[in-house]
Amino acid sequence: MSISIHASKAPQFPLPFSHAIRAGDFLYVSGQVGVNPDTLEVSGTTIEEQTEQCIRNVGAILEAAGISFDHVVKTNAFLSRAEDIPAYNQAYKKIVAAPYPARTTVVSGIGSYLIEIDVIAYIPSPRSNA
Structure with missing residues (x-):
């Protein structure tokens, strides 16, 4: 059974x-x-501004589910421009704590947005270093 959040x-x-x-x-x-x-x-x-807002939006959804970004095990990021990848990495690193989730970054045509992010979170426990 699945539940919509x-x-x-x-x-x-x-x-x-x-x-x-x-x-x-x-x-x-x-x-x-x-x-x-x-x-x-x-x-x-800028990619930095839009990345920060994306992550805040994801965080609001995680919060509504009763968890935090520390429970995220996989991140998928879709960027409009390949040249934004280094700045995206810097913005991501400022906001998302280590140990970092597994991640995929794809350059794709997503219209007027510079970035779109989706995540998968494991609810029972947060990430930790092995």
Whole structure:
């Protein structure tokens, strides 16, 4: 059985998806873009600004599920431009604590957004170094 998670502090779009789905011990968070949840406007023009907003949006969804970014085991990031990868890595490293989740970064055409991030979290326990 799966449970839909709705986060009032994350952007609300009139699109057919849940903010997240809990399936067993895992939470699958839908892709979030760098949009301010109050205005639905893109947060800044740089990859750093939009990455920070993406991660805040993901964090709001994790919080609504009763967990934190420390429970994230996999991150998928979709960037509009390959040249933004180094700056994305720097912004990500400032916000996400080590040990870092497994991660995939793909350059893809995602319209006017510079980045979209989705994550998978393991609910019972946070990440730790082995």
